[in-house]
Amino acid sequence: MATAKATKEQPRTLTAPNSFGDGKNCVISSGTKIEGNFHSKESIRLDGTVHGDLHCEKKMIVGPQGRLEGNLKAQDAVIMGHVDGDLEVMGLLTLESSALVIGNINTGRIQVLEGARYEGR
Numbered sequence: 001m002a003t004a005k006a007t008k009e010q011p012r013t014l015t016a017p018n019s020f021g022d023g024k025n026c027v028i029s030s031g032t033k034i035e036g037n038f039h040s041k042e043s044i045r046l047d048g049t050v051h052g053d054l055h056c057e058k059k060m061i062v063g064p065q066g067r068l069e070g071n072l073k074a075q076d077a078v079i080m081g082h083v084d085g086d087l088e089v090m091g092l093l094t095l096e097s098s099a100l101v102i103g104n105i106n107t108g109r110i111q112v113l114e115g116a117r118y119e120g121r
Contacts, residue, residue: 030065037070044074046081053085060089064098071103079116086120 025043028034032048043058046066053070054060060074066081076091079099086103087093093107097115104120112118 028066030063062099064096 025045026040028044028046028048028050030047034048034050035052037052037054038044038050039055041057043060044054044056045061045063046054046068047063048065049067049069051069054068054072054074056072056074056077058075060072060077062068062077062079062081062083064080068081068083068085071085071088072083073088075089076093077087077089078094078096079087079101080096081098082100084102087101087105087107089105089107091107092109092111093105094111095101095113095116095118097113099113099116099118101116101118102120105118
């Protein structure tokens with residue numbers, strides 16, 4: 001008879017590019033610039049710049065150096081960088097302390113950490 005020993009799950013960090021949990025993701029690296037609308041069925045981490053609307057069917061992470069100049073639609077989102085556009089997040093939106101959002105926010109739930117800045121409604 002085999003016995004299983006319970007282990008404590010290690011917390012995940014949002015700063016690692018592959019921290020989405022399911023192994024399927026899209027990373028827009030620092031120094032990368034995308035002009036135009038962007039759509040992904042998988043999770044996205046943005047450390048570069050996107051000029052256009054971004055639609056993510058899973059989790060969207062805008063890293064501290066990430067910049068989106070356009071509207072964002074996602075299931076869940078963590079914003080650490082700059083977003084200049086409207087946010088539509090069905091689930092949980094987290095604005096980290098380094099976040100700057102200029103635009104309207106429509107979300108199911110929101111978590112705003114001290115220091116996060118946003119202008120809109």
